């Protein structure tokens with residue numbers, strides 16, 4: 001971590017029951033840069049990394065977002081949103097190869113996790129960012145949500161929900177700049193990371209390109225350290241590349 005982020009406010013991670021969210025919270029706690037590190041999950045927190053203060057939230061229940069807003073002891077220097085959904089066979093959710101596979105219910109679930117959850121978290125967290133110093137709001141998006149980068153098609157709901165998320169982040173960045181000129185709102189692509197989300201799709205991944213959650217978390221935090229307010233609104237990959245939205 002460089003001095004850019006040594007602002008000592010709290011860091012808050014939403015989605016710490018997930019692989020990347022947990023790894024991000026663990027790294028932030030080890031870094032010692034933030035006054036406290038908070039890790040939120042929908043389910044009862046288990047296997048909480050040392051130094052992380054667990055909390056429960058459910059984006060479908062805005063009162064839970066108000067509650068965590070009110071619990072933070074100081075304006076957050078960093079807010080990370082690591083929620084997301086690609087597949088859930090138990091609920092009949094799978095990435096669609098064709099428009100023939102589209103199902104309204106499954107699509108709504110994917111948008112709820114990938115687009116609406118981060119949007120509502122932003123609604124409650126962006127106003128808390130400090131106005132007089134650097135602060136970062138970052139969401140985990142995905143390269144496949146880039147419209148400009150889409151050459152393969154497929155995965156309709158996931159791609160569209162992440163594209164919508166990228167648009168929201170751009171909108172939030174524009175709105176945020178007016179009141180918080182030193183703050184950033186960005187979307188991140190973590191690479192292909194070994195997790196529940198990617199498990200069924202890891203076969204074609206080139207050797208060395210399947211990151212551990214901790215490896216990806218390290219890359220993402222380094223990228224965030226290097227971004228400036230001029231970069232706000234963009235979609236950045238794990239290696240710092242700015243991707244087309």
Ligand SMILES: NC(=O)c1ccc[n+]([C@@H]2O[C@H](COP(=O)([O-])OP(=O)(O)OC[C@H]3O[C@@H](n4cnc5c(N)ncnc54)[C@H](OP(=O)(O)O)[C@@H]3O)[C@@H](O)[C@H]2O)c1
Nearest residue numbers: 015017018019020042083084113140142192193195197198
């Ligand atoms: N892994 C990859 O290769 C990869 C690649 C590109 C982008 N990403 C993105 O990175 C992020 C993290 O993914 P991951 O690999 O760490 O996946 P993961 O281990 O499956 O974690 C997903 C997290 O999202 C939460 N979640 C799912 N649906 C939710 C909802 N409706 N409301 C609130 N929380 C919800 C889960 O909570 P529960 O435990 O309560 O379900 C869990 O904490 C996602 O946004 C994903 O799209 C991942």
